[in-house]
Amino acid sequence: MASPHGADPITELITTYNELNSHIITELDEEPSPLEFMRFVAKNTPFVVRGAAANWKATQTWTSKFLTSHLADETVNVAVTPAGNADAPTTYKDGSLVFAKPWEEDQPFPEFLNYVIQQENGQAVDSGEIRYAQTQNDNLRNEYASLFSHVQQDIPFARIALEQESPDAINLWIGNSHSVTALHKDNYENLYVQVLGQKHFVLLPPHCQPCVNEQTLKPMQYHRTQPQKPNDEVLELRPDDNDESGGNGTIPFATWDPDRPLENATAYSYLAEPVRLTLWPGDMLYLPCMWYHKVSQSCFPNDICVAVNYWYDMDFAGPLYPLSNFVRAVNPNSHNR
Amino acid sequence: MASPHGADPITELITTYNELNSHIITELDEEPSPLEFMRFVAKNTPFVVRGAAANWKATQTWTSKFLTSHLADETVNVAVTPAGNADAPTTYKDGSLVFAKPWEEDQPFPEFLNYVIQQENGQAVDSGEIRYAQTQNDNLRNEYASLFSHVQQDIPFARIALEQESPDAINLWIGNSHSVTALHKDNYENLYVQVLGQKHFVLLPPHCQPCVNEQTLKPMQYHRTQPQKPNDEVLELRPDDNDESGGNGTIPFATWDPDRPLENATAYSYLAEPVRLTLWPGDMLYLPCMWYHKVSQSCFPNDICVAVNYWYDMDFAGPLYPLSNFVRAVNPNSHNR
Numbered sequence: 001m002a003s004p005h006g007a008d009p010i011t012e013l014i015t016t017y018n019e020l021n022s023h024i025i026t027e028l029d030e031e032p033s034p035l036e037f038m039r040f041v042a043k044n045t046p047f048v049v050r051g052a053a054a055n056w057k058a059t060q061t062w063t064s065k066f067l068t069s070h071l072a073d074e075t076v077n078v079a080v081t082p083a084g085n086a087d088a089p090t091t092y093k094d095g096s097l098v099f100a101k102p103w104e105e106d107q108p109f110p111e112f113l114n115y116v117i118q119q120e121n122g123q124a125v126d127s128g129e130i131r132y133a134q135t136q137n138d139n140l141r142n143e144y145a146s147l148f149s150h151v152q153q154d155i156p157f158a159r160i161a162l163e164q165e166s167p168d169a170i171n172l173w174i175g176n177s178h179s180v181t182a183l184h185k186d187n188y189e190n191l192y193v194q195v196l197g198q199k200h201f202v203l204l205p206p207h208c209q210p211c212v213n214e215q216t217l218k219p220m221q222y223h224r225t226q227p228q229k230p231n232d233e234v235l236e237l238r239p240d241d242n243d244e245s246g247g248n249g250t251i252p253f254a255t256w257d258p259d260r261p262l263e264n265a266t267a268y269s270y271l272a273e274p275v276r277l278t279l280w281p282g283d284m285l286y287l288p289c290m291w292y293h294k295v296s297q298s299c300f301p302n303d304i305c306v307a308v309n310y311w312y313d314m315d316f317a318g319p320l321y322p323l324s325n326f327v328r329a330v331n332p333n334s335h336n337r
Numbered sequence: 338m339a340s341p342h343g344a345d346p347i348t349e350l351i352t353t354y355n356e357l358n359s360h361i362i363t364e365l366d367e368e369p370s371p372l373e374f375m376r377f378v379a380k381n382t383p384f385v386v387r388g389a390a391a392n393w394k395a396t397q398t399w400t401s402k403f404l405t406s407h408l409a410d411e412t413v414n415v416a417v418t419p420a421g422n423a424d425a426p427t428t429y430k431d432g433s434l435v436f437a438k439p440w441e442e443d444q445p446f447p448e449f450l451n452y453v454i455q456q457e458n459g460q461a462v463d464s465g466e467i468r469y470a471q472t473q474n475d476n477l478r479n480e481y482a483s484l485f486s487h488v489q490q491d492i493p494f495a496r497i498a499l500e501q502e503s504p505d506a507i508n509l510w511i512g513n514s515h516s517v518t519a520l521h522k523d524n525y526e527n528l529y530v531q532v533l534g535q536k537h538f539v540l541l542p543p544h545c546q547p548c549v550n551e552q553t554l555k556p557m558q559y560h561r562t563q564p565q566k567p568n569d570e571v572l573e574l575r576p577d578d579n580d581e582s583g584g585n586g587t588i589p590f591a592t593w594d595p596d597r598p599l600e601n602a603t604a605y606s607y608l609a610e611p612v613r614l615t616l617w618p619g620d621m622l623y624l625p626c627m628w629y630h631k632v633s634q635s636c637f638p639n640d641i642c643v644a645v646n647y648w649y650d651m652d653f654a655g656p657l658y659p660l661s662n663f664v665r666a667v668n669p670n671s672h673n674r
Contacts, residue, residue, distance in 0.1 A: 009666035016659040035372045035498065042379035043655030161372065207656055207663075318380030319544055322353040323660040326544075329346035330667050 010210050010331065014271040017207060021045065023273040025203075034161035037286070041161065041189065044288045044320060046203060046275060053193045054282035057150040062195055064117055064304050067147075067174075071109035076143055077135045078107045081179075081222055082235045084130040088182035089217060089255045092237055099217035099251045102132070103224050103235055113174070113304065120176040120299050127234045132175035140170040140308060147172065151308050155191045155284075158312055162189060167310040174306050181295040183212060183254045188311040190287035194279035197305030198298040202258045203275040206290035206324040210331040211272040212254035213264050219251050252334075254292060266333055279307070289314035290324055347547045347668065351608040354544060358382065360610040362540075371498035374623070378498065378526065381625045381657060383540060383612060390530045391619035394487040399532055401454055401641050404484075404511075408446040413480055414472045415444045418516075418559055419572045421467040425519035426554060426592045429574055436554035436588045439469070440561050440572055450511070450641065457513040457636050464571045469512035477507040477645060484509065488645050492528045492621075495649055499526060504647040511643050518632040520549060520591045525648040527624040531616035534642030535635040539595045540612040543627035543661040547668040548609040549591035550601050556588050589671075591629060603670055616644075626651035627661055 026047040032040070040047055053059050079086045079102035090100035112131060119125045133139075140148050154167055168188065177197075185206065192199070204211065219240040227234055255264045258274045279285055287293055297305040314321075328334050363384040369377070377384055390396050416423045416439035427437035449468060456462045470476075477485050491504055505525065514534075522543065529536070541548065556577040564571055592601045595611045616622055624630055634642040651658075665671050 007666070009663055012666055013659050013663040016662060017656065020653050020658065021655070035375055038372055038375040038379060039498075039500075042375060043652065045655060161376075163376075205656060207660060315380065316357050318358070318382055319354065319542060319660070320656060321357065322350050323544060323656070323664070325353060326346055326350040326667075327660070327663070329344070329349055330663075 010268055010327070011271065013207055013327070014211070014268060017205065018271070018273050023275050025275050025277045031284070032157055034157045037157045038161045040286060041288065044205065044290075046288055046291065047286050048277055048279070049284045050280075051282045052284035053152075053195070056152065056193075056282075058147070058195050058308065059282045061150065062306060064113055067306075068110045068113050070146065071144075074109045074146075075106045076109050076112060076133055077104055077139075078112050079104055079132045079134050080224065080235065081130050081132075082128070082233070084132070084179040085182070086132055086134060086179065087184070088180070089215070089253055090220075090237070092220065097215065097217055097255060098220045098237065099253055100237060101219060101221040101240060103222040105224065107131075116174070116176045116304055117302065119178060120304065121302055129235060130175075130178045132173070132179040134171075134173050134175065134179070136169065136171045138169040138171065140172040144172050151193070155310050158189065158191055158310065162312050162315075164312050168313050169311040171309050171311070172306070173309070174304060175297065176304055177297055177299050179297065181293075183257060183292050183294040185290050185292045186311070187289060187314050189289050189314050190285075191310040191312070192279070192285040192287055193308045193310075194281050194283050195306040195308060196281055196303060197300060199279040199305070199307055200296045200298070201275075201277050201279070201285065201287075202294040203277075203287065204258065204272055204292040206292070206320070207327050208272050208292060209324070209328045210266060210268040210333065211256065212292055213256040213266045213269065214252050214328075214334060215255045216250035217253050217255075219249065258294065290320070347605055347664070348608060350544055350664070351548070351605060354542065355608070355610050360612050362612050362614045368621070369494055371494045374494045375498045377623060378625065381542065381627075383625055383628065384623050385614055385616065386621045387617075388619045389621035390489075390532070393489065393530075393532075393619075395484070395532050395645065396619050398487065399643060401450055404643075405447045405450050407483065408481075411446045411483075412443045413446050413449060413470055414441055414476075415449050416441055416469045416471050417561065417572065418467050418469075419465070419570070421469070421516040422519070423469055423471060423516065424521070425517070426552070426590055427557075427574070429557065434552065434554055434592060435557045435574065436590055437574060438556060438558040438577060440559040442561065444468075453511070453513045453641055454639065456515060457641065458639055466572060467512075467515045469510075469516040471508075471510050471512065471516070473506065473508045475506040475508065477509045481509050488530070492647050495526065495528055495647070499649050499652075501649050505650050506648040508646050508648070509643070510646070511641060512634065513641055514634055514636050516634065518630075520594060520629050520631040522627050522629045523648070524626060524651050526626050526651050527622075528647040528649070529616070529622040529624055530645045530647075531618050531620050532643040532645060533618055533640060534637060536616040536642070536644055537633045537635065538612075538614050538616070538622065538624075539631040540614075540624065541595065541609055541629040543629075543657070544664050545609050545629060546661070546665045547603060547605040547670065548593065549629055550593040550603045550606065551589050551665075551671060552592045553587035554590050554592075556586065595631065627657070
């Protein structure tokens with residue numbers, strides 16, 4: 001893009017930020033005070049607190065055996081995909097890139113968890129599909145309410161600093177290493193706590209929109225089908241029934257994967273300096289609002305991955321939200337919503 | 338400017354910000370806690386604390402008589418201009434707009450103050466020139482050190498929140514209603530305290546750069562001359578001797594005055610919604626870093642205007658500094674530095 005100064009403004013933006021900010025995440029040994037937290041919010045900069053939740057009942061007591069027993073009679077919503085690609089850019093059979101939503105179905109919790117563990121252990125499982133309990137609808141205060149007392153009701157330093165009585169949502173995530181959450185961003189301040197297994201985060205600040213190759217993708221959803229022949233697909237992508245625009249809408253979504261930097265790259269992708277970190281059980285990540293994040297996971301042997309995250313409403317006042325939109329509007333490769 | 342979306346991105350930026358932020362300043366009854374202050378820093382949003390400094394010794398005891406007596410034997414640096422236009426865009430005799438720096442000279446303090454008061458009272462004064470003690474070089478801890486104990490050494494909520502042992506500079510301002518500080522911005526977090534008289538602020542956030550018609554102006558400085566004839570100018574603009582670029586440099590400076598909105602306007606000026614406020618003695622303003630501010634003043638009868646401001650280093654980390662530069666770089670009317 002031409003600039004009145006000769007230099008490319010987007011290049012200058014990303015490189016200036018990189019010069020003034022480290023891509024090595026700040027590691028804290030203990031939870032910040034509300035004031036210390038607010039300094040990170042002010043800079044829209046992530047940090048990790050090692051061991052912040054090490055003494056939570058969840059971290060101390062949850063195992064796959066405990067969860068199976070505790071939720072023996074529960075039925076839970078499960079996201080099912082062929083490749084762990086819930087809410088992810090996916091190549092459709094006609095060659096086009098679409099936004100794939102998972103098939104969702106209710107399963108008895110013990111059956112769900114047993115499947116996740118067997119798959120992680122390398123045992124043969126039906127069809128090889130990937131199952132992930134990942135409803136991001138405040139499920140820990142609803143579907144999994146019987147587990148809620150095992151975690152903190154909120155994150156006190158965030159509640160005080162952000163002046164919010166309660167998180168907007170508290171979500172529980174249960175899956176195995178086959179599930180990956182594709183690079184995306186949320187309009188929330190996010191506190192993310194690891195309980196079992198590891199989460200691997202790749203983070204990019206909001207102004208890196210020109211790096212992520214946002215495309216407008218047609219939303220589709222996997223549907224479980226009854227195969228007629230042995231090789232028929234069990235999960236079939238179909239236009240999204242729940243698409244509020246009546247099937248004509250598209251979803252703007254990042255299609256660049258920082259872990260495959262040469263594929264789907266834009267002219268700016270090479271400027272990105274992702275923040276990379278791994279959460280261990282008991283660790284807590286502050287993921288600032290509007291940051292792009294890709295999340296993958298590793299399980300310890302014979303185990304599962306479990307995490308809890310707290311979403312606090314972001315503050316749309318101040319300059320960051322309009323300025324982040326401005327970067328998108330100026331980027332010549334952005335697509336109309 | 339063309340946008341990939343059709344709408345003009347700069348227009349969208351300014352109007353989105355205006356929709357999400359009030360141009361009515363927040364008024365506090367008491368000083369904020371460090372955490373409360375940090376919430377404003379995070380939003381890069383100003384506030385005023387009415388009466389915050391009402392009990393300071395300066396506010397309680399400073400009068401023109403007291404200052405004349407207290408500084409009876411002192412010599413101080415005085416900025417002298419023909420029209421109160423120190424550091425201001427000014428029309429040169431060839432019709433061009435230049436950046437006028439004041440003539441600076443040392444004067445006995447009682448003589449300086451007497452001049453300022455007489456002029457404010459409407460009494461005839463030599464040449465009508467405007468005198469303003471406004472050295473912004475930490476003068477309250479140097480030139481006026483004998484007065485420093487009459488004000489707070491720092492602003493505790495800012496010191497704690499910003500993690501700075503001491504302000505970078507503490508400046509004393511002494512003048513009358515004839516001095517105006519032209520619209521400009523500083524890379525400092527600013528706490529501004531009124532002691533005598535009133536200050537009238539007009540404020541614009543950093544992303545309003547496209548509204549202020551930044552031009553590159555040739556720096557010039559007033560020089561006191563010995564007039565040969567009665568009508569000769571006493572203060573003559575000459576190329577700036579101290580110009581570090583050897584006289585070839587230019588200074589990028591706002592040339593739009595929100596109080597004369599139709600003059601020197603850009604295509605975006607009409608979108609600006611300035612924050613306007615008046616400080617009374619004892620009031621304290623938080624002026625966030627990089628905000629444009631124009632400052633004028635009113636004196637009470639037979640009196641002077643006195644203020645003190647505390648500059649704290651801004652944090653260049655985080656997205657605001659690079660994003661503010663980005664707006665300037667994208668604005669097609671910005672000029673090369």
